[in-house]
Amino acid sequence: MGTIFFATTLQQIQAMSFRGVIGGAILIAALVLFASLFNKQKTYRFYIFMCIATIIAFVTAVLVASALFVTNNIDSVEAFL
Amino acid sequence: MSLEALFLCIVVIGILCGLTPSLVSIFTALISGSLGQGHGRNRILGNSTSFFIGFIIATVIFGTAFWLFLGVLTPLLATYIVIFVAFVTASAGLVEIKDYFWYGQGLSHRPHKHIANRIHRRTTKKYGATNSVLLGMVALGASVTNIGLGILAITSLLFVSGIAEPVSWLVGFSLALIVPLVIILLAVGEKTRVSSIIKWKEDTKGIMRLGAGITLILLAWLVLLVVNSSVAIGVVI
Numbered sequence: 001m002g003t004i005f006f007a008t009t010l011q012q013i014q015a016m017s018f019r020g021v022i023g024g025a026i027l028i029a030a031l032v033l034f035a036s037l038f039n040k041q042k043t044y045r046f047y048i049f050m051c052i053a054t055i056i057a058f059v060t061a062v063l064v065a066s067a068l069f070v071t072n073n074i075d076s077v078e079a080f081l
Numbered sequence: 082m083s084l085e086a087l088f089l090c091i092v093v094i095g096i097l098c099g100l101t102p103s104l105v106s107i108f109t110a111l112i113s114g115s116l117g118q119g120h121g122r123n124r125i126l127g128n129s130t131s132f133f134i135g136f137i138i139a140t141v142i143f144g145t146a147f148w149l150f151l152g153v154l155t156p157l158l159a160t161y162i163v164i165f166v167a168f169v170t171a172s173a174g175l176v177e178i179k180d181y182f183w184y185g186q187g188l189s190h191r192p193h194k195h196i197a198n199r200i201h202r203r204t205t206k207k208y209g210a211t212n213s214v215l216l217g218m219v220a221l222g223a224s225v226t227n228i229g230l231g232i233l234a235i236t237s238l239l240f241v242s243g244i245a246e247p248v249s250w251l252v253g254f255s256l257a258l259i260v261p262l263v264i265i266l267l268a269v270g271e272k273t274r275v276s277s278i279i280k281w282k283e284d285t286k287g288i289m290r291l292g293a294g295i296t297l298i299l300l301a302w303l304v305l306l307v308v309n310s311s312v313a314i315g316v317v318i
Contacts, residue, residue, distance in 0.1 A: 049182045053175055056298055060171045063305035064164060070309040071160045 024062075028054045082314050087242070090303070091235060091250065095257025097296040098231040102286040103192060103224045108132065108262045109282070110204040111216060113275045122270065129266050131210040133259050135217025140255035141248060143221065143229065144236045148247045151240050163237040164308060170234040171301035173226055177294025181287045190290075192223035227293055228258065234300045241307045242314035 028051075035050045068074075082090075111132055115125045151159045176188055185191075192200070200223060203216045221228060235254050239247045265278055282289075306312040 045182045049179065052178060056171065056175055056178075060168065060298075060301065060305075063302055063309065064168055066311075067160075067164050067167075067305045067308040071157065071164070 024058060028058055031058075082312055084314070087238075087314055088250075088253065091254050092257045094231065094235070094296055094300055095254045096260050097292050098228055099258035100261040100289050101224055101227055101293050102282055102289055103190070104220060104228065104258075104262065105265065105282045105289075106279075107200055107204070107216070107220045107223060108265060109275055109279055110200070111213065112266070112269055113279075114204045116275065125269070126266070127210060128213040129262075131213035132217040132220070133262070135214035136220055136259060137217075137252065137255040138214075139218040139221040140228075140232055140258065141251045144232045144251040144254075145248060147233055147236045148240060151237070159240070160308060163241055163304060166230075166233050166237045167301040167304040167308070170230045170304075171298050173230050174294040174297030174301065177227060177290045177297060179294075181291035181294070184287050184290070190224075190226045196223050227297065231297060231300065234297070234304055238300070238304050238307060238314075241304065244314070 031054045032047070032050050035054070036047065108129075111128060112125060115128050120128070151162065154162065173190075176190060179187070180189055196219060199219055200216065203212055203219065232251070232254070236247060236251070239250055244250065268278065269275060303312065307314060
């Protein structure tokens, strides 16, 4: 399910659609909330870093997946799945 | 993106990657070692120039070797390696950004103990042009996790852009890497105390890491954008 969600989000972002951006934002927020479980000292810089790190990781993952799609001549997420 | 824009990108990336605490520390240690030996201005200039030559030679050899390695592989495998290099570069950039918030804690860029000992020996016990050249080469080994990855990413960028001759680009990149060190050398020449440069480095090392981290991440993204054909190098729109 995670793969389908990620791949669909990737497809939407590539199409620059509103749904894709919202999907990405929800994914980033979920990951930051998950990471906050490990923030024992409750510092603000942890949240700032986690937001930055999650956005960077998400964009990098999308770009890596997109590069792999192009390299392997996969032109749709459905073909990949 | 035109070739001129790519060259400008590489120069800016080089300057920001070169402004790292490890490289600044090694260079200030070289200068303070020479000053401690009572060397004059010309001798310090000679040692610094030798250091720069050693650093440029090591950078160009490292980048060209990686270029040749990519060249002997099949195009598909080479592209996979380029994607992997971009991923590792982005991850290293994230570690650099982490150092802005928690400097030196947990996973961090530190030179290997063997390299650190070698640098210490070359800055405190050995002096001379040959030693400075070797120190310049070892300095690249000390900062291989940030500058080294930057060189790999730049070489990957040149490779996927279809640029036929990488050496002149790598020389340009390595010249950009030493720009901050040249400025430090000029400051020492203008009677700025080395201790105040070291204090400035200690005060701003977190910001330096942040700048280098953001630069590495943007470089990795640029490589990935070229691989997935979103950006075409050499094409002016």
